[in-house]
Amino acid sequence: MKKSIKGIIALLILMSTFMIPGTSASAEDGSALQRVQDAGVLVVGTSADFPPFEFYAVVDGERQVVGMDMMIAQKIADDLGVELQIEDIGFDSLLPALEARNVDVIIAGMTPTAERRRSVDFSDIYFQTFQNVMVRAEDEEVYPTIESLSGLTVGVQTGSLQESLAEQIPDAEVMSLTDLNDLLLALKTNRIEAIVMQGPNAEAHAGNDPDLHTFVGDFELDGDDEGSAIAFRQGEDSLVEAVNESLAEIAEQNLTDDYLATAGEYMAQEAGDDGFVASYWEYFWDGTLITLLISALGVIFGLIIGSLLALMRLSKQVLVRFPATAYVEFVRGTPLLIQVMFIYFASGMFFNLPALIAGIIAVSLNSGAYIAEIIRGGINSVNKGQDEAARSLGMSKKQTMRHIVFPQALKNIWPALGNEFITIIKESSIVSVIGVGELIFQTRVVRSISFQGILPLFVTMLIYFVLTYTLTKLLNFYEGRMNHD
Numbered sequence: 001m002k003k004s005i006k007g008i009i010a011l012l013i014l015m016s017t018f019m020i021p022g023t024s025a026s027a028e029d030g031s032a033l034q035r036v037q038d039a040g041v042l043v044v045g046t047s048a049d050f051p052p053f054e055f056y057a058v059v060d061g062e063r064q065v066v067g068m069d070m071m072i073a074q075k076i077a078d079d080l081g082v083e084l085q086i087e088d089i090g091f092d093s094l095l096p097a098l099e100a101r102n103v104d105v106i107i108a109g110m111t112p113t114a115e116r117r118r119s120v121d122f123s124d125i126y127f128q129t130f131q132n133v134m135v136r137a138e139d140e141e142v143y144p145t146i147e148s149l150s151g152l153t154v155g156v157q158t159g160s161l162q163e164s165l166a167e168q169i170p171d172a173e174v175m176s177l178t179d180l181n182d183l184l185l186a187l188k189t190n191r192i193e194a195i196v197m198q199g200p201n202a203e204a205h206a207g208n209d210p211d212l213h214t215f216v217g218d219f220e221l222d223g224d225d226e227g228s229a230i231a232f233r234q235g236e237d238s239l240v241e242a243v244n245e246s247l248a249e250i251a252e253q254n255l256t257d258d259y260l261a262t263a264g265e266y267m268a269q270e271a272g273d274d275g276f277v278a279s280y281w282e283y284f285w286d287g288t289l290i291t292l293l294i295s296a297l298g299v300i301f302g303l304i305i306g307s308l309l310a311l312m313r314l315s316k317q318v319l320v321r322f323p324a325t326a327y328v329e330f331v332r333g334t335p336l337l338i339q340v341m342f343i344y345f346a347s348g349m350f351f352n353l354p355a356l357i358a359g360i361i362a363v364s365l366n367s368g369a370y371i372a373e374i375i376r377g378g379i380n381s382v383n384k385g386q387d388e389a390a391r392s393l394g395m396s397k398k399q400t401m402r403h404i405v406f407p408q409a410l411k412n413i414w415p416a417l418g419n420e421f422i423t424i425i426k427e428s429s430i431v432s433v434i435g436v437g438e439l440i441f442q443t444r445v446v447r448s449i450s451f452q453g454i455l456p457l458f459v460t461m462l463i464y465f466v467l468t469y470t471l472t473k474l475l476n477f478y479e480g481r482m483n484h485d
Contacts, residue, residue, distance in 0.1 A: 032236035033080070036104055042077045042084055045103030046070070047091035049180055049448035051204045052263035053109040053228075056445045059266075063282070066266050068259040069107045069228075072126060075255070076246045087355070089435040092159035092178055093341070095120060097434075098233060100348035105243070106231035109198060111161040114222075121234050125227035126247045127256055131165060132202035133217040134195040136187060140213040143194060152193040155183040162196040165219045169196075179444060184212070185453035200260075204267065208451045267449075276455060280446045287442030288463055294360055294428040294438060299421055301364035306371025313376050324372070331369035337430050339366055344434040359431030359438075367424055374420060378413030418475035422468050439463060 036042055046069065048054045054067040065086045077084035087103050094106045098120060109129075112122035135143045143149055150170040156162040158176040166174045175192055177183050180201075186192045188211060195202075202214040230247075232240050250256060312324035331339070340362040347353035390400040432441035439460055446456040 031238045032233075033238035033242050036239060037080060037082060040082050042073070042080060042082050043087060043102075043104045044070075044073045044084065045087050045089055045094050045097050045106045046073075046108040047094060048086075048088045049444060050091075050109055050198075050201055051267055051448065052200055052260055054107075055263075055267070056449050057266040057269060067263045068127070068256060069109060071259040071262065072247075072250060072256075073107050075250060076243055079246045079249075080242060087435055088437075088441075089355075090178055090433050091157060093433060095159075095231070096341070096345050097348070098231060100345035101233075102345065102348035102352070104232075105239070109201070109228045110231055111227070112229040112231075113161055113164070116231070119234070121232045121236065121240055123230040123232070123240055124244050124247050125229050126250065127228045129228055130199035131162065131217050131219050131221070132197050132199045132214045134184075134187065134197050134202050134206065134212055134214045135193065137211050137213045139193070144215065146217050146219065149194050153191070155186055155192040155195040157183065157197075162198070165217070165221075166196045168219055179447075181444060181447040181453060187212075188453060205451060208267070276450065276452070277459075280450060280456075283442040283446050284439070284459060284463060287437060287439035288467070290356070290436065290438040291425065291428055292467070294356075294363055294431060294436070295421075295425045297360050298363035298367050298424045298428065301360075302367030302371050302420075302424070305364060305368025306375055309368060309372035310375035310379065313372065314379065328369045328372055331366055332373075336362065336366050336427055337433065340431055340434060355431070355434045355436050358434060359428075359436045363424060363428055363431065366427075367420065370420055371417065374413050374416045377416075378410065381412045382408045414475070414479050418472070418479070421475070422471055425467055425471065426464065 046054045046065065048056055048065045048067075050067070052067055053069045054065055056063055057066045058064075059066060065088060070086065073086070074084050087097070089097050089103075091108060094103075094108055094110070095116070097103050098106050106120075109127075110116070111129075112125070116122070133143070133146060133149070146169050149172060151172065152169075153173045153175055154166050154169055155175045155177065156166045157180050158178045163174070163176055166172060175183075175186065177186070180197070183192070183195050184205065187195055196217065196219075197205075197214070199216065206212045206214040230243055232243075309324045309328060312320050313328070315321045315324075340359060343362045343365075344353065344355060344358035347358060390404045395404070428438060429440040432438055432444070435441070443456050443460045447453060450456065
C-alpha cells in the first residue's frame with residue numbers, strides 16, 4: 001500500500017511538472033510559425049463580449065464573432081496562409097487556455113502588463129487605447145472625476161488591467177466580476193457606483209444605452225498599459241515576428257479605423273428595431289438545444305458510470321471497492337467548475353479536445369459519482385431477506401439482482417434519481433466557462449449585443465423553468481406508474 005501511495009504521489013508530481021507554466025516545453029520546438037502553417041489553421045482565443053473589439057453579429061445569415069480584433073485576426077491568418085478559427089472563452093480563462101495549448105494566440109483587447117509578461121509573450125501594440133469610467137447617466141454631475149468616487153464601490157472585470165487601475169481610486173471598494181455585462185447590470189441596479197472600463201468599449205455601451213454615461217479617467221498608466229497587444233506562449237518567437245509584420249502593415253495602412261467603422265456598422269445592425277424576441281430568439285434556441293444535448297448525454301453516461309461504480313462499491317473485494325470509493329469521494333469533494341476547467345485545459349496539453357466534448361465528459365463523470373451513491377443507497381434499502389429468499393430458490397446472484405433486488409431498489413431511488421436529472425440540466429450551465437454555446441453562454445452573448453441586462457436573464461429563467469417543470473411532470477408520471485405496479 002505504501003508503494004502505491006508513493007507511486008500516486010510521483011505521478012501527480014510528474015503531471016504538475018508538465019502543467020505548471022514555464023516548466024513544460026514552452027520554448028520553440030522547431031518553429032511555432034511552421035507548426036501553425038502545417039496545421040493550416042490559426043486558433044485565436046477571445047472573449048466575445050467586448051464591442052467594438054469582439055462581439056457577435058449576423059453576417060450573410062450566419063452568426064459570427066466580429067469586431068476590430070477579429071478583423072485583425074483574419075488579416076493575420078490570411079498573411080500566414082491559414083484558416084482562422086475563433087474560440088470564444090471567458091476573459092479570465094484565456095491565459096490558461098493559451099498555456100494549455102487550447103489556442104495559439106489571444107486577441108481580446110488584452111493589455112500587456114508587466115505581470116502578464118511574466119507568463120506569456122506579447123506582440124507590438126496594435127491599438128493605443130484609453131481608460132474610462134462608466135457611471136449612471138443620472139450621476140453624470142455627481143461623479144465627474146475618479147477622485148469623486150473616493151470610498152465608493154467600483155466594478156472591474158476579473159483579470160483585467162482595470163482591476164489594478166481601480167486601486168488608484170482613493171479608498172474604493174473594488175468588486176471584480178468575470179462578465180462585463182454583470183458589471184453593467186450591477187451599476188444599473190445600484191450595486192456599484194461606477195465601472196472602470198477600456199475607453200472604446202465604454203463608449204460603445206454608453207452610445208447604445210441612454211442610462212449610462214462615460215468619461216475618460218485620469219489614471220496613471222505605465223508604458224504598454226496604454227495599448228492592446230496579442231498574447232503568445234513564451235518562446236514562440238517566429239510566430240510573434242510573423243504577427244508583428246502583419247500588425248506593422250495594418251498600422252502603415254491605418255486599417256484599424258476601417259475595422260472600427262465596420263464594427264460600428266455591425267453594432268448598429270444588431271441594435272435594430274425588430275423587437276427583442278424576433279432579434280435574438282435563435283440565440284436562445286441554439287443554447288437550449290446544446291443544454292439538452294449536454295444534459296441528455298450526461299444522464300446516459302452518468303447512469304452507466306454510476307451503475308458500475310455502485311456495483312464496485314458494493315463488492316466485497318477491497319481492490320474493486322477502493323477505487324470506486326476514492327473516485328466518488330474525490331468527485332463529490334471538488335466543484336464541477338474546477339472539474340470542467342481541468343478536463344478542458346489539461347487535455348490541451350496533450351491533444352485538442354473540443355470544448356463541447358470536454359463539457360460532456362466533465363458533466364458525465366460528475367453525475368456518475370452522485371448517481372452511484374443514489375443507486376447504492378437504493379440497493380442497500382432493499383431488505384436482505386429478499387436476496388436470501390431468491391438465493392434459496394436457486395437463483396444466481398446476477399438473477400437475484402436483476403429480477404428481485406433492483407426492481408425494488410428502483411422504486412426507492414427514482415425520486416432522488418429524478419432530482420439528479422433536473423440538477424444536471426441546471427448544472428450544465430457551468431460548461432459556459434470554456435466557451436460551450438449552451439443557454440447561459442448564449443444569454444451572455446445576447447446581453448453583450450443587445451445592451452440589455454435583465455430581459456435576457458428573465459427569458460433564460462423561463463426556459464430553464466419550462467425544461468425542469470416538464471421533466472418533473474414526466475418523472476412524476478413514471479413514479480406513479482411504478483407505485484401502481
